[in-house]
Amino acid sequence: MEKAAAEQQQQQPQQLELMVTDDQASATESDAQIQPKSKSQSLATESRDDFPSFLKGKRLLLVTESLGPVNGVSRTTLMLIEYLRKNGMQLAIVAPHSKQSRLKPSVQDTSELRLPGYPLPYNPDLTVVYPFQLEDVYKQTFKPDIVYLASPASTGFQFLLQIRQLQEPPVVLLNFQTDLSAYSEILFPGPVARFSVWLLGVVQGFLFSHRSVHTIFYPSSGIRRYLLKAGAPSSRLVQLGRGVDTELFNPSQRDEAYHKELAPNGELVLVCVCRIAPEKGFDFLAQVARRLVEQSFPFKLLIVGGNLNPEVEADVRRLFDPVKDHVIFTGFLTGASLARAYASSDLFLHCSITETFGLVVLEAMASGVPVIARDEGGPSDIIRHGTTGYLVPPQDVDTFVDLVHRFSDKPLLSTMAVDARQYACDTTWDKINKRVAWQLAEGLHEHLRLKRKKRPIRNWLANRYYGFKSGVVQPIVVRFRLNFAILLVYIVWMMAAIVLIIYGNKVFSRTGHLLRNIPVIFQENHYQTFKQGFREAFKQLTTPQK
Incomplete structure (x- = not known):
């Protein structure tokens, strides 16, 4: 019977590991993968300045919520992909479909699987992935030694939910890069926001605490507090910052002619780099701009x-109509054009309070540009207050404006520019990605060590009853659990889709936004928008559908 089971496994190499249990600790396959004593010694003796040789040739399934759009998750993930591929790992990438492909791996022979989904109405860069089966993903890529989840949301959650149904799941490491709860509080109306935050905490705590999860990377102290509150095990939390390309983002990219074009009369050039969306703090930035104009x-x-959603961008642009003579919108920039925009500016303003890290802050500092930021989220751990920039209480517009005035002092601007550049030079991508590689190596080594752990009684029983269990019992149990998990995904997906479709509709979203801001809509610059929003809503609701 054991022989028949072995032949069946050989005939179906791409299927999920439905028949494998911890009882197979003494299996030949595990022996071939690792000799714990020798590998443990090699990991201990290898220099941490080098890439761990243990990982060379290992298969890593990298799952990311964003790959292609210009954002921090895409840029961080791409740097890791290039680093691991260059050092000999086998990679397969899984990501949602994206209309954008400005950022993509330079290595063309890396396997890439795109999953279909529903683009978020307010941010088409991000997609809620339709339910899928893990087995189908494995068939189109490979069965991995390690699963790495970058900024897990709709894709990563589905992976975690299905992985935890397996008798012997692969080792999982995840990088918490997007604070979905903070986005929910800003984007959704009150009751929906509170329910979303509660539900996210429950889901994340449940999924992140599974035994397959070895490491949870977090970018800042605020996110650590959130994860602990959600129920993530503290022993698995590892702080991981971001790197920056100090050759690309460099003061040498400053273009004085461009600076003169932006500020022909010697004005101070302020710069803000981010996706144009409501959660990025543009209402706060618009207030700062208006105050500066009022103060001449x-x-x-x-x-x-x-x-990608022109209506969302138009709504943000309208916030700056009262000061439009002082504001320049460039659209998306990447590469040398982005580096020139940073370095040709004098001061970086960061107004978002939803950033788990804030890579743009580090890029600005690498470009020799000091930063003023609201003191919440990732920037609080990056900026050295009074040295590389200033941190301001999140709602304190007056202090923010006063600090902008300080940078009229050229010596202060020059000193902080040098300090900002020096700080950024100590945070290279090579150092960051090397830390990730060593966590991957330790996670896989620990996973295989536990897999081989001797259990004499269980192993004796496994050798007697392995054929029956693997051929009959386990496939039924695991298949039932997987199907139940997929059914649960479908139910949750439909619940989320209904909320997103309703809230993403321009009638509901604009009217809902105005209702939440009753105290300010009667200000002169909001009144026309208020009337327009309700006229549009009434017109669409009363017009017969064709």
Whole structure:
């Protein structure tokens, strides 16, 4: 019977590991993968300055929520892909379909699987992936030694839910890069927001605490507190910052002619780089700009970024109508053009309070540009207050504006620019990705060590009854659990889709936004938008559908 089971496994190499249990600790396959004593010694003796040789040739399934759009998750993930591929790992990439492909791996022979889904109405860069089966993903890529989840959301959650149904799941490492709860609080109306935050905490705590999860990377102290509150095991939390390309983002990219074009009368050039979306703090930035104009402060504000949803971008642009003579929108920039925009500016303004890290802050500092940021989220751990920039209480517009005034002092601007550059030079991508590689190596080594752990009684029983269990019992149990998990995904997906479709509709979204901001809509610059929103809603609701 054992022989028949072995032949069956050989005939179906691409199927999920439905028949494998911890009882197979003494199996030949595990022996071939690792000799614990020798590998443990090699990991201990290898220099941490080098890539761990243990990982060379290992198969890593990298699952990311974003690959292609210009954002922090895409850029961080791409740098890791290039690093691991260059050092000899076998990679397969799984990501949602994306209309954008400005950022993509330079190595063309890496396997890439795109999953279909529903683009978020307010941010088409991000997609809620339709339910899928893990077995289908494995068939189109490979069965991995390691699963790495970058910024897990709709894709990563489905992976975690299905992985935990397996008798012997692969080792999982995840990088918590997007604070979905903070986005929910900003984007959804009150009751929906509170329910979303609660539900996210429950789901994340449940999924992140499974035995297959070896490491949870987090970018800042605020996110650590959130994860602990959600129920993530503290022993698995590892802080991981971001790297920055100090050759690309460099003060040498400064273009004085471009600076003169932006500020022909010697104004201070302020820059903000991010996706144009409501959760990025543009209402706060618009208030800062209006105050500066009221105080006759000479400045130009360069806003770098865009949004695939033109209505969302138009709504943000309207916030700056009262100060439009002082504001320049560039649209999306990448590469040398983005580096020039950073370095040709004088001061970086960061107004988002939803960033888990804030890679743009580090890029600005690498470009020799000091930063003023609201003191919440990732930037709080990056900026050295009074040295590389300033941190301001999140709702304190007056202090923010006063600090902008300080940078009229050229010696202060020059000193902070040098300090900011020096700080950024200590945070290279090579150092960051090397830390990830060593966590991958330790996670896989520990996973295989536990897999081989001797259990004499269980192993004796396994050798007697393995054929029956693997051929009859386990496939039924695991298949039932997987199908139940997929059914649960479908139910949750439909619940989420209904909320997103309703809230993403321009009638509901604009009217809902205005209702949440009753105290300010009667200000002069909001009144026309208020009337327009309700007229549009009434017109669409009363027009017969064709």
